[in-house]
Amino acid sequence: MNKSSSDPKQRFKYYGTPGKDFARFDVNSDLPEEVQPTPRYEAHLGLQVFPTLPLIPPLNWGLFSGLAKRFGFRSMAGPNLQTWMPANLSRLHRDKFSDEYFVERRLNGFNPGKLNRVKDQEWQYAVNYQTGRYKAEPGGLLPEYSEARFVLEGSTLKVHSIKYSLKNQTIICFPTDAQKWEDAKYYFRSAEYVFQEIQSHLGRTHMNMNQYAMAFYRNVINSPIRELLFSHFEGLLSIDKKGAALIIGDTGFIPEASALDAKSVEGVLADEIATLTYHWSPEKQTLPDPIDNNYFDRAAVAMWELLKT
Numbered sequence: 001m002n003k004s005s006s007d008p009k010q011r012f013k014y015y016g017t018p019g020k021d022f023a024r025f026d027v028n029s030d031l032p033e034e035v036q037p038t039p040r041y042e043a044h045l046g047l048q049v050f051p052t053l054p055l056i057p058p059l060n061w062g063l064f065s066g067l068a069k070r071f072g073f074r075s076m077a078g079p080n081l082q083t084w085m086p087a088n089l090s091r092l093h094r095d096k097f098s099d100e101y102f103v104e105r106r107l108n109g110f111n112p113g114k115l116n117r118v119k120d121q122e123w124q125y126a127v128n129y130q131t132g133r134y135k136a137e138p139g140g141l142l143p144e145y146s147e148a149r150f151v152l153e154g155s156t157l158k159v160h161s162i163k164y165s166l167k168n169q170t171i172i173c174f175p176t177d178a179q180k181w182e183d184a185k186y187y188f189r190s191a192e193y194v195f196q197e198i199q200s201h202l203g204r205t206h207m208n209m210n211q212y213a214m215a216f217y218r219n220v221i222n223s224p225i226r227e228l229l230f231s232h233f234e235g236l237l238s239i240d241k242k243g244a245a246l247i248i249g250d251t252g253f254i255p256e257a258s259a260l261d262a263k264s265v266e267g268v269l270a271d272e273i274a275t276l277t278y279h280w281s282p283e284k285q286t287l288p289d290p291i292d293n294n295y296f297d298r299a300a301v302a303m304w305e306l307l308k309t
Contacts, residue, residue, distance in 0.1 A: 111196035140259030
């Protein structure tokens with residue numbers, strides 16, 4: 001074995017230019033053998049993707065591929081997308097446009113942990129997104145600023161108002177404002193989607209963990225901690241490599257599905273990554289007040305206590 005093939009820093013190369021690009025595995029490089037996804041991992045992932053298929057033996061990947069083709073699931077996108085995706089619970093919810101559901105989704109939805117305590121106002125909590133720092137695509141409709149405000153009544157959180165700026169006009173709407181109120185919620189959800197996908201999903205989940213994995217694979221070689229941590233990174237570099245071209249870039253999923261252009265998507269991502277640290281615990285973001293349907297905080301703290309124990 002030559003030096004280049006045994007040197008972890010040669011096998012695990014960083015993408016792009018150091019100090020300029022995100023610290024992640026070079027998607028143009030071959031994935032080193034020790035981080036190739038195992039048949040067990042692929043089968044487990046497949047069972048999550050295809051929940052309606054019969055039980056597939058973990059090591060029979062050929063059988064899995066055959067079943068996927070037989071059932072028409074040739075890719076994770078394209079015309080068959082809605083065939084195998086699980087039910088959209090928000091779409092099925094009978095009160096999905098209600099103010100109660102709007103509050104519940106801010107507490108426990110796909111982008112939880114964003115509520116900030118507010119002092120000296122009629123409302124006690126707020127979530128805001130400053131989208132105007134980034135460039136929208138021509139024809140894209142996205143508020144430059146959007147803030148949802150929430151008032152605490154006993155142990156129940158209710159939506160108070162929404163403030164947003166659109167085309168240099170600032171508007172404040174209340175639940176009694178009929179259609180204007182529904183428009184305000186729509187604009188807020190549009191901004192939230194952009195930041196959830198870029199910050200929470202891509203930034204905090206994939207890119208943040210990718211940089212830790214790279215440091216681990218390049219530097220932790222002969223140490224007992226390697227055996228402890230190795231399984232926690234399983235599949236990470238593989239799925240990031242496969243998804244890089246699909247998610248970001250000029251034709252990526254996020255630029256195509258949101259009002260932001262590709263450069264702005266990377267700008268949001270860079271700003272988010274710059275704030276992240278491995279020194280974190282859920283206690284830092286839990287809400288200080290007891291709220292009846294705040295399930296996210298209770299679940300996060302419970303899992304954290306379990307891990308520490």
